Amino acid sequence: MTTASTSLAFGIDIGGSGIKGAPVALATGELTAKRKRIKTPKKSTPTAVAAVVAELVDSFDVPASVPIGLTFPAPIKHGVVPFIANLDKSWKGVDVPQLMSEAVGRQVIGVNDADAAGVAEAVYGAARGVEGVVLVLTLGTGIGSAILVDGKLVPNTELGHLEIDGYNAESRAASSVKDREGLSYEEWAARLQRYLETVSMLFSPDLIVLGGGISKDSDKFLPLLDIPVPVVPAALLNQAGIVGAAVLAADRYH
Numbered sequence: 001m002t003t004a005s006t007s008l009a010f011g012i013d014i015g016g017s018g019i020k021g022a023p024v025a026l027a028t029g030e031l032t033a034k035r036k037r038i039k040t041p042k043k044s045t046p047t048a049v050a051a052v053v054a055e056l057v058d059s060f061d062v063p064a065s066v067p068i069g070l071t072f073p074a075p076i077k078h079g080v081v082p083f084i085a086n087l088d089k090s091w092k093g094v095d096v097p098q099l100m101s102e103a104v105g106r107q108v109i110g111v112n113d114a115d116a117a118g119v120a121e122a123v124y125g126a127a128r129g130v131e132g133v134v135l136v137l138t139l140g141t142g143i144g145s146a147i148l149v150d151g152k153l154v155p156n157t158e159l160g161h162l163e164i165d166g167y168n169a170e171s172r173a174a175s176s177v178k179d180r181e182g183l184s185y186e187e188w189a190a191r192l193q194r195y196l197e198t199v200s201m202l203f204s205p206d207l208i209v210l211g212g213g214i215s216k217d218s219d220k221f222l223p224l225l226d227i228p229v230p231v232v233p234a235a236l237l238n239q240a241g242i243v244g245a246a247v248l249a250a251d252r253y254h
């Protein structure tokens with residue numbers, strides 16, 4: 001299980017629509033100041049996004065002793081983005097911690113957004129103390145996945161890109177698709193059902209945690225699902241990315 005050994009860290013969550021940041025108290029996983037959100041630049045190139053990250057950190061006046069962790073909506077393998085679905089394609093091959101450390105003027109760690117959410121749920125939230133295999137799935141612009149085995153993360157799984165019925169799964173079942181296609185909860189839940197039954201069959205998880213912005217409305221769609229595994233909403237809702245990035249930053253640098 002991941003543990004934190006400093007009292008405060010700063011988490012930043014880069015998403016397809018917004019870039020959000022806040023300081024996090026590591027003892028509780030709570031934000032110690034109101035989260036700030038800046039719109040993701042329309043042309044979401046590395047330079048444009050790095051400028052927003054620097055603006056965000058500057059606006060909080062984060063002391064140099066506070067570690068900074070940043071989530072990214074793509075796998076980050078040893079710092080580098082191997083492919084990207086939902087931001088500018090020029091991110092491919094970029095070393096995210098290096099770029100962001102230069103932009104901010106200090107060490108920044110980078111982690112996949114769903115992996116960060118998974119760590120946060122394992123340390124403070126719905127997957128805390130759960131043994132066995134936990135699948136944390138974030139439903140937003142795309143679908144992110146984190147697999148935890150006895151609380152330990154298996155990084156960079158990309159289960160949003162499973163091909164199901166001939167489709168890239170996130171192009172059918174992400175919550176952005178519900179908005180874009182104007183689907184009712186019933187219509188969207190039917191797609192989510194198909195997705196969750198497939199991942200359940202493939203991974204035999206003990207628990208599935210659903211995160212992302214839509215997790216706050218889970219009462220509208222969880223009752224419509226019939227999956228042979230407990231499915232619960234993320235306890236940290238869509239703050240899990242910020243919190244998980246902060247935990248991982250503290251682990252790395254303290």
Ligand code: BGC
Nearest residue numbers: 073074075085114142143144
């Ligand atoms: C990306 C993942 C990411 C997910 C959620 C997917 O398109 O490939 O890395 O976790 O979107 O942002």
